[in-house]
Amino acid sequence: MLPTSPGKTNKILSPEEGKLLESLTLNHFLTLSAILFSLGVFGVMTRRNAVVVLMGIELMLNSANINLIAFSRFNGNLDGQMLAIFVIVLAAAEAAVALAIILNMYSNLKTVNLDEVDQLKE
Amino acid sequence: MEVIMFWILAVIIVASAIATVFSKNIIYSAFSLLFSFLGVAGIYAMLSADFLAVTQIMVYVGGILTLLLFGVMLTNRITTMSLKTDVFNFIPGLIIAAVMLGSLLYVIWVTGTWAKHSPAVWDTTVESIGTLTITQYLLPFEMVAIILLVAVVGASYIARKDKQNIKS
Numbered sequence: 333m334l335p336t337s338p339g340k341t342n343k344i345l346s347p348e349e350g351k352l353l354e355s356l357t358l359n360h361f362l363t364l365s366a367i368l369f370s371l372g373v374f375g376v377m378t379r380r381n382a383v384v385v386l387m388g389i390e391l392m393l394n395s396a397n398i399n400l401i402a403f404s405r406f407n408g409n410l411d412g413q414m415l416a417i418f419v420i421v422l423a424a425a426e427a428a429v430a431l432a433i434i435l436n437m438y439s440n441l442k443t444v445n446l447d448e449v450d451q452l453k454e
Numbered sequence: 455m456e457v458i459m460f461w462i463l464a465v466i467i468v469a470s471a472i473a474t475v476f477s478k479n480i481i482y483s484a485f486s487l488l489f490s491f492l493g494v495a496g497i498y499a500m501l502s503a504d505f506l507a508v509t510q511i512m513v514y515v516g517g518i519l520t521l522l523l524f525g526v527m528l529t530n531r532i533t534t535m536s537l538k539t540d541v542f543n544f545i546p547g548l549i550i551a552a553v554m555l556g557s558l559l560y561v562i563w564v565t566g567t568w569a570k571h572s573p574a575v576w577d578t579t580v581e582s583i584g585t586l587t588i589t590q591y592l593l594p595f596e597m598v599a600i601i602l603l604v605a606v607v608g609a610s611y612i613a614r615k616d617k618q619n620i621k622s
Binding site (some may be wrong): 355356358359360361362364365366367368369370371372373374375378379380381383384386387389390391394395397398401402403404406410412413414416417418420421422423424425426427428429431432433434435436438439444447453 | 456457464467468469480483484490493494497498501502503505506507510513516517518521522524525528529530540542543544546548551555559560563566570576579582583587591594598601602605608609610612614615616618
């Protein structure tokens, strides 16, 4: 049950529409999210460019969001969706700060390859 | 119908994520990421999260992807064709990703004991999310607002040019 205004947001639209998701189990969404997370981990581990590593992190955050929203849908409350909103906001903040750091790194060291950035000072 | 939609979206997401991770060209990676984000927004819409689907398109596609493209443009000399990036640690990364995928799938399909049925179709969730934001989740909402403010100020402080660098 939804915590606020029950009966209004959790109503059944029509019997056929309620049945449509029955053939899709929670495991489908969790499997998709697991594949996406593994691809993100692979990207973070193997890519040399810092911007592509950030893209891998965004993929991992997206897969976590799919997990949260799928559990929220299949458990019948909105807590997972609220958490997913906070994840999206923190992803935006993280991308802004990380790109600022990458720009600074490029202007100081003239490279964004992570294996060449191995010193604490110039 | 929904099953077909799910498989189409899943193929789009996984294929463009693979293209993002494996592509040698960073621009191709960024544009593949666009389709991945759009597919994830479709998955949100399938899961009755209409507000989050729109938020995903606005924040990720409109904000984060644009920011990443700016990062690509500003940190690579396009004229010297240095947009290519190569892969290192290929075998260890592949092993770790495969082991992680295998263990996740094992947990999901073998030891998962959660309910697999879905409840009835929801109406729009915008009103409930708004009410939850200002009642039960008020403190996290304010904290996240302050974090966003600090992150924006800090990012603009870090990314600014020094006066000595401008003169020289």
